[in-house]
Amino acid sequence: MYETINFEVKENIAYITINRPKAMNALNSQVLDELLAVFTEVENNKDLRAAILTGEGKAFVAGADIVEMSKMNTVEAREFAIRGHGVMNFIENLRIPVIAAVNGFALGGGCELSMACDIRIASEKAKFGQPEVGLGLIPGFCGTQRLSRLVGKGMAKYLILTADMIDAVEAHRIGLVEKVVAPEELLPECERIAKMIASKAPIAVAVSKDCINNGFNADMKTASQYEINSFGITFSSEDFVEGTSAFIEKRKAEFKNK
Numbered sequence: 001m002y003e004t005i006n007f008e009v010k011e012n013i014a015y016i017t018i019n020r021p022k023a024m025n026a027l028n029s030q031v032l033d034e035l036l037a038v039f040t041e042v043e044n045n046k047d048l049r050a051a052i053l054t055g056e057g058k059a060f061v062a063g064a065d066i067v068e069m070s071k072m073n074t075v076e077a078r079e080f081a082i083r084g085h086g087v088m089n090f091i092e093n094l095r096i097p098v099i100a101a102v103n104g105f106a107l108g109g110g111c112e113l114s115m116a117c118d119i120r121i122a123s124e125k126a127k128f129g130q131p132e133v134g135l136g137l138i139p140g141f142c143g144t145q146r147l148s149r150l151v152g153k154g155m156a157k158y159l160i161l162t163a164d165m166i167d168a169v170e171a172h173r174i175g176l177v178e179k180v181v182a183p184e185e186l187l188p189e190c191e192r193i194a195k196m197i198a199s200k201a202p203i204a205v206a207v208s209k210d211c212i213n214n215g216f217n218a219d220m221k222t223a224s225q226y227e228i229n230s231f232g233i234t235f236s237s238e239d240f241v242e243g244t245s246a247f248i249e250k251r252k253a254e255f256k257n258k
């Protein structure tokens with residue numbers, strides 16, 4: 001169904017693999033369109049509880065497609081950036097959490113894609129960087145914004161202005177990834193995290209994600225109010241009744257996403 005993406009569902013977890021290894025999984029227009037389509041499919045499947053995004057071969061994603069970009073004029077480049085922003089925002093605001101399993105190079109648009117995910121787990125082989133200024137352009141899939149929000153303004157400037165490539169351990173040290181694991185442990189570890197999330201109340205998970213996303217860029221007073229109202233909303237779910245009853249009755253909760 002997709003030419004550049006492998007998509008699989010096992011139990012309630014979606015596995016999405018970008019599959020363009022000959023070009024290091026570079027994001028061209030087709031990959032971006034297919035990513036949007038596959039994540040729309042994920043969003044519409046109410047049985048899913050978490051998604052894992054990874055890349056086939058040596059790279060997670062080695063950036064936007066430089067060959068395709070080299071032929072773009074100003075208008076086309078702007079449209080390409082809009083398309084990329086659309087995909088990143090869709091993933092960031094997806095109902096269920098998305099875990100980036102960063103298996104190798106996550107450069108430029110690839111680093112930006114990983115940052116649009118909720119949690120980043122890196123293989124010891126992963127490498128991160130924003131090499132754009134070396135190509136005469138800038139991060140255009142929201143890297144100037146998401147990177148500074150994740151690692152701070154100073155470190156974001158260091159990475160973007162020098163185009164330095166860092167390894168997984170350094171990415172972990174600066175807070176760009178949450179965990180570093182051996183290559184063979186990457187997918188099992190992501191699956192373990194996905195299953196932990198999947199075992200929790202889906203509405204509470206979705207509302208927590210929404211609160212963090214929408215509160216992060218607001219002032220503290222607005223964000224606090226947003227959390228207060230969201231906290232109240234979870235009390236109207238059947239899963240709230242189930243979760244609290246199960247605790248009191250000393251049994252395992254069975255959540256229904258209701």
Ligand code: CO8
Pocket residue numbers: 022023024026027062063064065066067077078080081084105107108109110131132135138139140141
């Ligand atoms: N775009 C297109 N093709 C690529 C890309 C890419 N980003 N990265 C790798 N490839 C291709 C290579 O050209 C090569 O193709 P071929 O076999 O036909 O020659 C193939 O993938 C394998 O790559 P290498 O032979 O270079 O493999 P190495 O293991 O020697 O090196 C690297 C791997 C280090 C990942 C190297 O390929 C590299 O440096 N790639 C480019 C990384 C880069 O600069 N990325 C940033 C791109 S710019 C960007 O992402 C901007 C995002 C915002 C866009 C906003 C829209 C306006």
